[in-house]
Amino acid sequence: MALQKLKKEETLEMRKRLIGQSCRLFYADDPVKITRARGQFLYDENGKCYLDCISNVHQVGHCHPSVTKAAAAQMELLNTNARFLHDNIVMYADRLAATLPEKLCVFYFVNSGSEANDLALRMAQQYTQHEDVIVLDHAYHGHLKSLIDISPYKFRKLAGQKDWVHVAPLPDVYRGKYRENHPNPGEAYADEVKRLIEEVHGKGRKISAFFAESLPSVGGQIILPQGYSSRVAKYVRSAGGVVVADEVQTGFGRVGSHFWAFQLQGDDFCPDIVTMGKPMGNGHPLACVATTAEIAGAFTSNGVEYFNTFGGNPVSCAIGLAVLDVIEGEDLRGNALRVGAHLMDLLKKLQMQHQVIGDVRGVGLFVGLELVTDREQRTPATQTAARLVKRLKEEDRICVSTDGPWENVLKFKPPLCFSMEDVNLVVQCIDRILTDMEANDLKLDKEDI
Ligand SMILES: Cc1ncc(COP(=O)(O)O)c(C=O)c1O
Numbered sequence: 285m286a287l288q289k290l291k292k293e294e295t296l297e298m299r300k301r302l303i304g305q306s307c308r309l310f311y312a313d314d315p316v317k318i319t320r321a322r323g324q325f326l327y328d329e330n331g332k333c334y335l336d337c338i339s340n341v342h343q344v345g346h347c348h349p350s351v352t353k354a355a356a357a358q359m360e361l362l363n364t365n366a367r368f369l370h371d372n373i374v375m376y377a378d379r380l381a382a383t384l385p386e387k388l389c390v391f392y393f394v395n396s397g398s399e400a401n402d403l404a405l406r407m408a409q410q411y412t413q414h415e416d417v418i419v420l421d422h423a424y425h426g427h428l429k430s431l432i433d434i435s436p437y438k439f440r441k442l443a444g445q446k447d448w449v450h451v452a453p454l455p456d457v458y459r460g461k462y463r464e465n466h467p468n469p470g471e472a473y474a475d476e477v478k479r480l481i482e483e484v485h486g487k488g489r490k491i492s493a494f495f496a497e498s499l500p501s502v503g504g505q506i507i508l509p510q511g512y513s514s515r516v517a518k519y520v521r522s523a524g525g526v527v528v529a530d531e532v533q534t535g536f537g538r539v540g541s542h543f544w545a546f547q548l549q550g551d552d553f554c555p556d557i558v559t560m561g562k563p564m565g566n567g568h569p570l571a572c573v574a575t576t577a578e579i580a581g582a583f584t585s586n587g588v589e590y591f592n593t594f595g596g597n598p599v600s601c602a603i604g605l606a607v608l609d610v611i612e613g614e615d616l617r618g619n620a621l622r623v624g625a626h627l628m629d630l631l632k633k634l635q636m637q638h639q640v641i642g643d644v645r646g647v648g649l650f651v652g653l654e655l656v657t658d659r660e661q662r663t664p665a666t667q668t669a670a671r672l673v674k675r676l677k678e679e680d681r682i683c684v685s686t687d688g689p690w691e692n693v694l695k696f697k698p699p700l701c702f703s704m705e706d707v708n709l710v711v712q713c714i715d716r717i718l719t720d721m722e723a724n725d726l727k728l729d730k731e732d733i
Contacts, residue, residue, distance in 0.1 A: 399592075419449065437503075565603050627707045637715070673694065
């Protein structure tokens with residue numbers, strides 16, 4: 285409370301002066317100053333309530349009392365680094381192991397999704413003794429230099445593609461190379477990876493890892509076609525590489541039917557390394573790499589210690605345990621399934637009324653609404669999406685944002701306590717705004733083209 289003493293304009297002025305300007309604000313033209321939050325609701329300095337449809341970090345709801353209580357209790361007792369023997373780290377690793385296939389049984393705790401992916405990259409390269417990495421187009425895997433190198437979403441705007449990085453097509457069945465009318469898009473996109481591996485081998489190079497989100501997020505809330513991952517894994521492993529599933533956005537029950545999004549690809553698919561982050565600590569910096577005994581063994585075998593000052597400390601692990609308890613105790617996976625299905629259902633109905641809605645896709649509370657200027661060409665309606673996001677915030681105090689290479693996909697990744705009423709409200713508001721845009725603002729779509 286003591287920290288909230290500045291007027292909004294003062295905060296803004298100080299932020300402009302003191303904080304690096306590449307750290308951008310949401311709604312940069314008219315930022316929101318949030319001073320407290322609970323569940324799926326954010327409150328500004330005047331007590332006005334905003335509905336949070338995008339925080340994929342506050343998985344069990346903002347400031348969940350069980351989580352804050354666990355954090356405070358452990359903070360009061362002890363916080364040290366993970367070099368002292370302590371129960372929390374092992375109890376937490378054991379609980380995580382129970383959510384994963386048996387072979388993913390060794391854990392390294394870190395502080396952010398970027399750290400987890402950087403460590404996964406090191407492990408893959410050390411285990412395979414190969415260097416090259418295959419990533420999906422438009423992917424983002426983190427802000428460290430090593431990860432900018434494997435994130436086409438970033439490196440295309442910066443130094444460009446390194447010779448050890450290879451980009452496979454995004455398996456997007458709405459606007460990608462193989463679409464919903466293809467008899468087997470999963471196989472067709474996987475065979476693109478096979479071709480890429482052959483090209484890499486042709487250059488005398490070798491694959492260390494195939495790195496992909498289990499549901500590509502920045503790429504536009506993409507749902508991978510069935511059969512894709514197991515086929516890719518077969519090709520990658522036969523080239524001597526490993527498969528890394530980036531679950532930084534998608535893990536911890538978001539998809540509802542499963543705890544991890546990679547499990548949507550069926551029981552015959554299991555990654556070799558899973559990275560996790562954002563929702564793990566419900567806002568506390570907590571992240572992790574889970575891997576097999578063989579890969580962990582190879583990482584250890586060079587004799588170099590891995591030391592991470594904060595990773596796996598007793599407070600972080602107490603928080604992680606509390607988050608798991610809430611996900612289970614409040615049946616948040618069941619809620620994600622039911623509420624997500626309701627959201628999909630209402631958005632699909634909306635699609636029948638508004639030509640601008642080209643596609644509705646999702647699983648659990650990971651949902652995308654893709655806007656297009658014409659359904660035939662599927663031309664991205666970027667301006668319309670931006671206007672819609674702005675009006676939802678200004679007129680209804682609903683926070684959503686966009687993703688995808690053209691920023692024309694509205695993304696919904698709310699805390700898993702999101703309710704049926706929240707869904708009804710959001711969809712009603714989108715309907716009202718689109719109806720109004722269609723009646724008064726048809727120029728807008730032309731601007732898009
Ligand atoms: C898929 C994915 N991986 C990794 C990261 C990096 O995580 P962090 O920002 O915690 O370093 C992000 C962050 O947005 C992400 O979306």
